[in-house]
Amino acid sequence: MTVTITKEENEKALECVLRSRGFSKRLITRLKRTENGMTRKGVLIRTVDLVYENDIIMINEGDGEALDPNPDLKADILYEDSEVVVFSKPPFMPCHPSIKHRDDTLGNLFASLYPSLAFRPVNRLDRNTSGCVLVAKSQRSVAMLQKSFEKTYVGIIKDLPHCGGRICAPIAREQETIIKRCVRADGQYSATDYLVRKRLGDLSLVDFFLETGRTHQIRVHSAFMGYPLLGDDLYGEASPLISRQALHCEKMTFQSPENGRIVTVTAPLPEDMLCLMTPDR
Numbered sequence: 067m068t069v070t071i072t073k074e075e076n077e078k079a080l081e082c083v084l085r086s087r088g089f090s091k092r093l094i095t096r097l098k099r100t101e102n103g104m105t106r107k108g109v110l111i112r113t114v115d116l117v118y119e120n121d122i123i124m125i126n127e128g129d130g131e132a133l134d135p136n137p138d139l140k141a142d143i144l145y146e147d148s149e150v151v152v153f154s155k156p157p158f159m160p161c162h163p164s165i166k167h168r169d170d171t172l173g174n175l176f177a178s179l180y181p182s183l184a185f186r187p188v189n190r191l192d193r194n195t196s197g198c199v200l201v202a203k204s205q206r207s208v209a210m211l212q213k214s215f216e217k218t219y220v221g222i223i224k225d226l227p228h229c230g231g232r233i234c235a236p237i238a239r240e241q242e243t244i245i246k247r248c249v250r251a252d253g254q255y256s257a258t259d260y261l262v263r264k265r266l267g268d269l270s271l272v273d274f275f276l277e278t279g280r281t282h283q284i285r286v287h288s289a290f291m292g293y294p295l296l297g298d299d300l301y302g303e304a305s306p307l308i309s310r311q312a313l314h315c316e317k318m319t320f321q322s323p324e325n326g327r328i329v330t331v332t333a334p335l336p337e338d339m340l341c342l343m344t345p346d347r
Contacts (some may be wrong), residue, residue: 067127081114104125127204127206147325155196157195158194188215199315216320217315218315219314222272222343224270236256245300260274269296
């Protein structure tokens with residue numbers, strides 16, 4: 067990354083310039099400790115040093131998460147600029163590699179598309195949840211995006227009698243399990259608003275708006291109110307209608323670190339959810 071010093075930034079300390087451009091204190095500290103983290107004309111520069119108009123400061127964040135590329139994977143790109151890319155993650159694709167999924171993840175796809183960049187997802191979706199995943203192309207962008215992005219999810223629930231409401235229930239990790247969460251008095255504050263968008267027979271297409279972002283929040287809160295997501299076999303039960311939990315991150319709004327512009331992207335409903343909400347299913 068390069069930072070070109072403007073006329074307004076002339077004779078300011080480098081740290082002051084970086085902070086004004088969205089670099090967090092933590093990232094600046096990391097750059098200080100990284101070999102050749104900040105240079106000017108090939109020479110190391112300190113954060114207390116003055117910079118001058120038209121100076122070009124080279125920023126080297128060091129190695130991030132390097133993953134094996136897999137060019138055979140597919141996921142639509144909904145938006146891209148010099149600082150971010152938004153994917154529409156298909157269901158059954160994990161975000162990150164694991165013991166069981168070493169090379170079939172969104173991270174492996176990203177590595178094939180951007181071999182010189184580390185994989186830095188700003189949000190993560192469960193393997194079986196589809197939709198928008200925002201990936202930053204630099205650590206600076208991660209810090210800026212975490213403060214500015216909002217998500218809207220849509221799910222399908224069976225036999226839901228309400229038109230909408232609010233669930234405010236603390237979420238904690240269920241004892242003796244790494245994955246499962248539960249509502250418990252000593253959990254973290256969690257709040258979810260929901261609104262029925264469409265009904266078809268006994269199925270409801272529901273919009274979910276998150277005030278907080280806990281692991282499995284929508285799945286846990288839906289089960290807590292007595293109506294788990296269709297097909298959610300972790301918090302409810304499997305369904306013959308769909309082979310996963312019917313949950314999709316449909317919309318995302320964020321401020322692009324490239325130019326400060328507010329960007330809104332939408333991921334269309336995947337086929338397995340869309341066909342359940344059409345009259346001729």
